[in-house]
Amino acid sequence: MAKIELDKTDRKILSVLQADGRLTNQEVAERVNLSPSPCLRRIRNLEQMGVIRQYVALLDAERIGLGLLAYVNVRLERHGERSAGGGLAPRAAFAASVMEWPEVVACYAMTGEMDFLLRVHVEDMEHFSRFMMETLLRHPAVLDVKSSFALQRIKDTTALPLA
Amino acid sequence: MAKIELDKTDRKILSVLQADGRLTNQEVAERVNLSPSPCLRRIRNLEQMGVIRQYVALLDAERIGLGLLAYVNVRLERHGERSAGGGLAPRAAFAASVMEWPEVVACYAMTGEMDFLLRVHVEDMEHFSRFMMETLLRHPAVLDVKSSFALQRIKDTTALPLA
DNA sequence: CGTGAAACATTAGCGGC
DNA sequence: GCCGCTAATGTTTCACG
Numbered sequence: 001m002a003k004i005e006l007d008k009t010d011r012k013i014l015s016v017l018q019a020d021g022r023l024t025n026q027e028v029a030e031r032v033n034l035s036p037s038p039c040l041r042r043i044r045n046l047e048q049m050g051v052i053r054q055y056v057a058l059l060d061a062e063r064i065g066l067g068l069l070a071y072v073n074v075r076l077e078r079h080g081e082r083s084a085g086g087g088l089a090p091r092a093a094f095a096a097s098v099m100e101w102p103e104v105v106a107c108y109a110m111t112g113e114m115d116f117l118l119r120v121h122v123e124d125m126e127h128f129s130r131f132m133m134e135t136l137l138r139h140p141a142v143l144d145v146k147s148s149f150a151l152q153r154i155k156d157t158t159a160l161p162l163a
Numbered sequence: 164m165a166k167i168e169l170d171k172t173d174r175k176i177l178s179v180l181q182a183d184g185r186l187t188n189q190e191v192a193e194r195v196n197l198s199p200s201p202c203l204r205r206i207r208n209l210e211q212m213g214v215i216r217q218y219v220a221l222l223d224a225e226r227i228g229l230g231l232l233a234y235v236n237v238r239l240e241r242h243g244e245r246s247a248g249g250g251l252a253p254r255a256a257f258a259a260s261v262m263e264w265p266e267v268v269a270c271y272a273m274t275g276e277m278d279f280l281l282r283v284h285v286e287d288m289e290h291f292s293r294f295m296m297e298t299l300l301r302h303p304a305v306l307d308v309k310s311s312f313a314l315q316r317i318k319d320t321t322a323l324p325l326a
Numbered sequence: 327c328g329t330g331a332a333a334c335a336t337t338a339g340c341g342g343c
Numbered sequence: 344g345c346c347g348c349t350a351a352t353g354t355t356t357c358a359c360g
């Protein structure tokens with residue numbers, strides 16, 4: 001959880017791996033002007049410290065049939081921060097449900113009037129509508145929602161700035 | 164851009180690589196019950212078709228010192244959808260600027276009252292404030308903005324649902 | 327940090343279902 | 344068409360200087 005100090009070489013390595021996570025260690029080593037073994041030691045260290053969280057393949061949403069991207073603001077019921085009946089508080093119950101819904105790829109608790117912001121990938125508006133009616137709006141913790149739909153992707157990168 | 168047909172094996176491969184993008188071809192092959200060569204051919208094919216867009220390393224924002232995540236709604240000036248002076252229209256000018264700002268990791272044009280939704284990673288509130296005052300609000304295309312800050316990450320995955 | 331060598335992975339060609 | 348074998352080439356990953 002704490003911030004970790006990174007030297008220039010570490011940052012170069014991270015920048016290279018943020019752009020291509022499948023580079024061979026040899027290629028990374030070349031690009032950061034190191035020989036393979038110290039480079040590998042640094043990479044393993046960055047993995048160990050949790051600076052590198054994961055390696056993943058990124059898919060093209062449209063090519064796998066997910067043509068609609070929505071951001072949904074959710075407001076929860078206010079009553080029962082501690083449930084009387086022994087159930088979960090609304091926030092915990094909602095968080096648990098979100099983990100189960102595959103179309104919700106991201107969910108953050110936020111400041112402001114809305115409690116949560118969801119990123120939702122679905123095939124089309126019909127599927128979105130079904131998800132709303134049959135799942136999200138039926139959830140007992142949900143008070144109301146406001147949805148917006150992506151018209152155009154200007155930029156979307158997983159690469160964080162390494163100042 | 165078009166949707167691509169995937170059989171069960173392709174979907175298994177994608178699901179495995181979305182969870183770990185550095186698996187060796189041999190390991191992928193084992194998990195999908197294929198021998199290495201057809202598995203590799205399928206993976207290369209999925210890359211070629213653009214279903215797999217990219218392989219990346221995901222970093223932990225906090226551990227590299229980015230402790231604050233904001234979502235910023237931006238509304239643009241309405242006048243001059245085509246600029247008289249030969250400059251870019253506000254939307255195009257704004258999009259071009261967004262590409263240059265490293266703290267903005269995502270930007271979508273959206274339906275609704277706000278024109279754009281930005282995801283912004285910064286060190287702390289002071290840096291956010293500086294980014295607002297000195298960069299975003301100074302941009303000639305920007306009319307006004309509304310910011311919300313992430314209090315808690317419930318879920319955030321790059322893995323898309325493979326229905 | 328760099329070198330070298332063993333273990334392991336990738337990938338093209340070819341034959342079979 | 345798609346699968347699986349084999350064999351050459353390239354990569355990873357140590358112990359050690």
